[in-house]
Amino acid sequence: MASFKKLSIALLSAIAFAPAAFAQDTGSTDASGTDTASGKRIAIVGGGAILQPDSNPTPGLEVDGGTAPTLSASWYVNDNVAVELWGAADKFNHRVRGPQGKIGTVEQQPIAVSGQYHFRDADAVMRPFLGLGYYESNFSNEDISGGGPHVGLSTAKGPIATAGMDFNINSRWFARTDVRYMKGDADVNVAGEGTGTELTLDPWTVGLGLGARF
Template sequence: MKKVSLLVAAALLAPSAFAHQAGDVLVRGGAIMVSPNGSGGEVPGAGPIDVKNDTQFGFTVSYLLTDNWGVELLGATPFSHGVDLEGAGEVAKVKHLPPSLMAQYYFGNSQSKVRPYVGAGINYTFFFDEKGVNALDGAKINASSSWGWAAQAGIDMAVNENWFVNSSLWYMDIDTEVTINGGSATKTSIDPVGVMVGLGYRF
């Protein structure tokens, strides 16, 4: 009887298998806030510009190549940023999508209920629906697409065998050249930090 009690106690205390093992597909979704962190650049003859924060729905899909190594694709609904010009307030709005492909390393093992991870990869950002407002209402504004590197750190915490809570931090190297009415290009380094909090599910 004592042996049975010990076995039951061991089973109750043993960590349950978590999602992160070779062959698993992990889907995460939640709110992601993008906060531009770079130098906004300066419009010739007008002054520096500043790109504002925005929050959208973000999602990632990861595939585990091994228990510790995986690849991940980041997507999101379009981000919409207001652009301020010093002394003039908001003068433009711009939308963008920043899909990123990451190689990831997960710490711990497939039995761990908490799996911190880090990742690094490439980001492609394309801008669209640029338009002038207020002082630049009616102006033709264009922002060029951008290739750059990206890095992330995150943590998954098990709720049950399939569901988990996720939190992650992203950094993206995003540079674009902005033109107004075909004039001189203004190089803008957005370099945003992204913070994502949400839920994940294992398939």
């Protein structure tokens, strides 16, 4: 996951310096002098999401959903095409249950980079978008050993698909709702040794947020 974090830092750095690079192309008014979202290259969104893993990741085991705050930063190549860095600002906490009830908890914190296409004009009241990219989700604080050797989960990684809608409030502010699907398994380790068992978590997230363009 270290290499992915470096990529994320690089993307954030590019976003941080983009306003200066595009200073000639980020006017907030159109030819008639009307305030517009067109030409703004950076979007920051803060919100929250519910993450729901596959309810039956392996026979006899269930993992409940969790909630966490989320953040995203996007750089718009133009009004329709964007590159987004998205992730959980805190950890999703999940209760793990077996046939006899709760057997422990585990936390995860996903991060993803996606390419997105935003439909319709930048100033349209409702702007649907679709995205496809790559994610990694780090698991921590695994407490599912039941008093035996420590049970750990490896980092899940794989493709992520996104579908969402932006609701423009004005040329700068917008509300967002989105759904994300992450495809990836986590290897199960016991006392630091691989077991050959995988948890097929394949989580969905449903999120709401408030964003600003610059």
